[in-house]
Every structure is written in structure tokens, then in C-alpha cells.
Amino acid sequence: MTREGALLIMIAIAVVLLGLMAWGWYRRTKRDAEPLTAVRDLPAGTSVIAGYDGLYVATTRHGEPLERIAAPGLGFRSRADITIATAGIALDIPGQQRLVIPAERITAVALATVAIDRVVEKDGLVCVSWRTDPGTTVDTYLRARDASSAALVDSIRPLIHDSRTGSAA
Known part of the structure; x- marks a missing residue:
């Protein structure tokens, strides 16, 4: 086999692999085409507890930190x-568009270290578990840039809805 032939085979393999990756992402975005929640703003008169400058890392299926959800x-x-x-x-x-996770849908909040393609120091991420409009539970990973992850968790913890009593925990 000539060098040109080997080069053409390698280019063909690369094109096929890139095509498969694009096709997989297209299917994932089609699967997750619906917004996770219809709520787009906080209700009038809502008291702000805290505000953080941070990073949105990913939203994944609950308990599957490597299964990204590609919702809008x-x-x-x-x-x-x-x-x-x-x-x-x-x-x-x-x-x-603004994403609002209503307090009554938040089921848990915890510290995490890994989410999809992001690995940080121990307990450097905040994992918020919540129920979407279709009723699926997902995990949204956040990282505060101007405060500790523990402070962000402490701000969210009072919002966790207790399904047994119907009130915040």
C-alpha cells in the first residue's frame, strides 16, 4: 500500500468517526428537545436568599453523572x-432563556466531584436533584466562583421539598 492510500484510509476513518459523533449528538438533542420546565421566571414577591456568580456544568439523568441531557x-x-x-x-x-427550578421540585442537594467532562477538587461541585415537567428526575451540576460550594449547598438546602409533609425541609 502506498503512503497516499494509507492517508486516504485514515482520512476516511476520521470522517466516518466525526459523522458518527455528529449523528449521536443530533439524536441526543432530538431526544431532549423539550425544555425541562415551563417555568421561566420567579413569581412576583419572591424573596431572594442569595446570588452567586458561577458556572453551569451539566444536567444529567439522576444518578448517571456521565449521561448528559441536551435540553434547550x-x-x-x-x-x-x-x-x-x-x-x-x-x-x-x-x-x-432563564431556567427556573421551582422549590417544590427540588429533591436533594449534595456536593460532588465529577460530572461528565468536569473533574474538580473534592466536593467542588454542587449537585441539585430535581423533577422535570415530564416527571423525570435529573441532576444539575453547578460551581460557585465567588463562594464555596458548601455555601451554595447551604443556600439551597432550605428549599428541598419534603414529599411526606408537603413543605420545605
């Missing part, structure tokens, strides 16, 4: 303004 506006890691209010969590990601 949530497919890629980005800078985010994180607002914690009595009615829920608002994520303002540049160039995207």
Missing part, C-alpha cells in the same frame, strides 16, 4: 448567574 440551553457548560430564592433556583446562562 443546557447542552454545554457555561458561565451562569445563580439566584437562590424562596420559590426556587434561577439560572441565567448568557444567550439562553
